[in-house]
Amino acid sequence: MSGQDRRAGGRRGISGDVWNALALFGLTALLILGSRWISPGFGGWSQAKAILVLSSFVVVVAFGQQLVILTGGLDLSIASVMTMGGVLAFTFIGASSPALLWGVPGVLLLTAAIGALNGIGVVWLRVPPFIMTLAMGIIVYGATLGLTGGTPRGQPSPLLSALFTADLAGVPLVIYLISVLAVLGTLLQRGTGFGRRLYAVGTNPAAAHIAGLPVRRITMMTYVISGASAGLAGVLMVGYAGGATLTMGQSYQLPSIAAVVVGGTSILGGSGLYLGAVGGALLLTTFSTVIASIGIAEGWRTVIYGIVILLALLLLREELYVWVGRLAARPGGIPPRSTPSTAMTGGNK
Amino acid sequence: MKSAWKNWGGCLLAAAAAVGLLAAPAQAQEKKYKIYLSLSYSGNAWQSEAANIVKALAATPPYDKMVELKEVISGTDVQAQISAYESMLSDHAAGIISFPVSPTGLNRTIKRGCEQGTLFFMYDATVTEPCAYNVSYITAGFGENTAQALVNALHGKGNIFLSRGVPGNSVDKRHTDGAMAIFKKYPGIHVVAEYYGMWSDQTTQSETAKALAAHPDVDGIWAQAGEDGAIKAMLATGSQKLVPVTGENSNGFRLALANPDYQKRGLQGVSSGSPPATAGYAFKLMMEMLVKGRKLSTHNIEYPLPWVPADAVKLCPGDRFENGCNTFPAGKVPDSFVTEVFEPTLLPELSLVTALDGKPTPGATIQPLPAALRAAPDTPGINCGKCTPTGDIYKLTKVQPTVQP
Structure with missing residues (x-):
């Protein structure tokens, strides 16, 4: 299989990705309606609202995570960056509403700068992405601990809290925010030059380089955006929880990756759509909400959640469609794809 | 509240008598006691407040001249805390004050340390090794x-x-x-x-x-x-x-x-629930053993359980718990701040800066502890290995049923 084939697959996948995302939204809706049988309190608007609000943090971090994954990388620093974003917002913005004007951009710039350091490590120092971002996560966590001495001190921001408590036509404001983000993020991927170059780089960095694309700058940019989106999720978390702790980002590391991959993005890079990641985040949050309400012991609940993620990955990943498609088209056999795969990930480092 | 303090109330007299005891050896003090503070993890308000209280007390006169305190944070992994303890023992620590990660996993190292003459004081969480001292509200x-x-x-x-x-x-x-x-x-x-x-x-x-x-x-x-x-x-x-x-x-x-x-x-x-001030009480008990040669009648010491129903919430105008106040006004501390960082009888040295910054209260000096202490009941798996619980371990102490089953 050549890079040519993969690109062709990617172009055909545009509508496929959209269908995939819509399927996830449909599945989420079905699951919400169906969960009425598990608990009589389920199946209504209040459950849907709770799920949308709870998934908003994953939706935001998944944006940056997906861009990184699209180039064949992985960002394992987002938990710490999210925590740092939250702690900074809590400490420096505080209860002052005017301070949001400079505070939020300030937090985003700083977390973007951390992303830039990740990018420099991956692109120029050629450190494998998972090592670079893991190390950065540890450093950022340590810095946050040092900065706060363990207890972040600050004030909750009433305006940030209003995103979660105030509503417009019965819908909490944060849901409008993530809807806008979902549209803008998808447009960035499919409607701009940056987006198109991103897929080219992810599909085959060597070919993209020969074609004259600024591979390094694009890869770097994805880490910058990932840092900023983790920072934004941290800021939102402060609005939700009315405070910041040093563990606030921890439970979002794996969900950020799971949402992206369940959302149909290839972990090898090159294909996927933000709308799909949004659907993935909603579906996973719905699962965890429904599983939480089943009256079984915590251990078994975690086992079920793990199995659900695994099944979702197996059933929803794009490779499966491609594979099934190929199988149908060429009954003679499945073309080997190990060579280009290693070329893709290896070439990026 | 009253029943909780009944046992402590009588101790005040003994406290006054003990003041003289503390002052005498303090003057003769030349060498510094090497004390280690071993935390499992830092990162939530409770853990850092407890650690700050110990740091502040170690810097409060006369302990500031007597104690060399080193803090080690080893994470939530038992192996990491074992190796932290091992390095402290190699450094011939006089005492280790610690939040233990596991009630049983650290026992072997603790036993070895006790044989070497190191004092082990656990706060809040407990261990089942009998030579260690547990200071906790858990059994309350x-x-x-x-x-x-x-x-x-x-x-x-x-x-x-x-x-x-x-x-x-x-x-x-x-x-x-x-x-x-x-x-x-x-x-x-x-x-x-x-x-x-x-x-x-x-x-x-x-x-x-x-x-x-x-x-x-x-x-x-x-x-x-x-x-x-x-x-x-x-x-x-x-x-x-x-x-x-x-x-x-x-x-x-x-x-x-x-x-x-x-x-x-x-x-x-x-x-x-759990008061971070326990760490301060454990530290002071350990210091009295080291400095004054105090003997404790039990290895399992119960810290009184805080109990504040809605109608007992009282805002503090200043930086201490005074006149029965027990909560800080909104905005003075974060919502996640754990309020139980004071105890007027056992820990009069503390104020808000001790819990927030680990700094001593200006002008404060270490006050001696009451002679009496409350022994915690034996609870298997919590403060003893193979023991039989005495009496009804779930006996109500703070509230009585107002509705019958």
Whole structure:
């Protein structure tokens, strides 16, 4: 299989990705309606609202995570960056509403700068992405601990809290925010030059380089955006929880990756759509909400959640469609794809 | 409150007598005591407040000239804390004050340290190695007393959530066992959701939000630390209705309990549970053993259980718990701040800066502890290995049933 084939697959996948995302939204809706049988309190608007609000943090971090994954990388620093974003917002913005004007951009710039350091490590120092971002996560966590001495001190921001408590036509404001983000993020991927170059780089960095694309700058940019989106999720978390702790980002590391991959993005890079990641985040949050309400012991609940993620990955990943498609088209056999795969990930480092 | 302090009340006289004892060896003091503070992890308000109290006391005269305190944070992994202990023992520590990760996993190292002459003082969490000293509220009945308070508030019937701590943790198990011992007596009480809030406000908030989505008709929440998240989750549903909540000692929770608007909407409850000030008491006990050669009558010392129902919440105008106040005004400390960082009888040296910054209270000097202390009952798996519990370990001490099963 050549890079040519993969690109062709990617172009055909545009509508496929959209269908995939819509399927996830449909599945989420079905699951919400169906969960009425598990608990009589389920199946209504209040459950849907709770799920949308709870998934908003994953939706935001998944944006940056997906861009990184699209180039064949992985960002394992987002938990710490999210925590740092939250702690900074809590400490420096505080209860002052005017301070949001400079505070939020300030937090985003700083977390973007951390992303830039990740990018420099991956692109120029050629450190494998998972090592670079893991190390950065540890450093950022340590810095946050040092900065706060363990207890972040600050004030909750009433305006940030209003995103979660105030509503417009019965819908909490944060849901409008993530809807806008979902549209803008998808447009960035499919409607701009940056987006198109991103897929080219992810599909085959060597070919993209020969074609004259600024591979390094694009890869770097994805880490910058990932840092900023983790920072934004941290800021939102402060609005939700009315405070910041040093563990606030921890439970979002794996969900950020799971949402992206369940959302149909290839972990090898090159294909996927933000709308799909949004659907993935909603579906996973719905699962965890429904599983939480089943009256079984915590251990078994975690086992079920793990199995659900695994099944979702197996059933929803794009490779499966491609594979099934190929199988149908060429009954003679499945073309080997190990060579280009290693070329893709290896070439990026 | 009164019953909790009955035992301590008589100790004040002895305290006065002990003042002279402390002063004498302090003057002759030349060498410094090498003390290690071993934390499992830092990163939540409780852990850093407890550590700050120890640091502040070690810097309060005359201990500032007598103690060389080193802090080691080894994480939540038992192996890491074992190797931290080992390096402290190689450095010939006079004493190790620690929040232990496991009640049993550290025993062998502790035993070796005791043989070497190192004192081990555990605060809040406990170990079963008999040579170590445990100073904790765990045996004081948080679970059963708060459960009974919730049952009373619900008049003996209703659907409740259990917002637990960290799965597999012995403290979480002791609290939950105590609570279930009460709830099981009342057939009208149904646990409709049970989840782990990891003793964190944020996790508790999102887990409670999930449970509320499934059971909007819940009547009460029994919570361990993280309870402020449970309140925030209820407020976030936009529903006017609030339900009774029992929980631990966050400032946000106490403020919510005392909020007249929330009370009108149905919130009531009690704030109890783990006090960070325990660390300060453990440190002072250890120092009195080292400096004054004090002998303790037991290795398991019970710290009194805080108990603040809604009508007892009283805001502090200043930086200390004075005149019975027990909560700080909104904005002075974060909602997640754990309020129980003071204890007027045992720890008069403390003020807000000690808990927040680990700095000594200006002008304060170390005051001697009362001679009497309260022995904790033997509880298998918590403070002893193979022992039989004495009497009813889930006996109610803070609240009596107002409804019969």
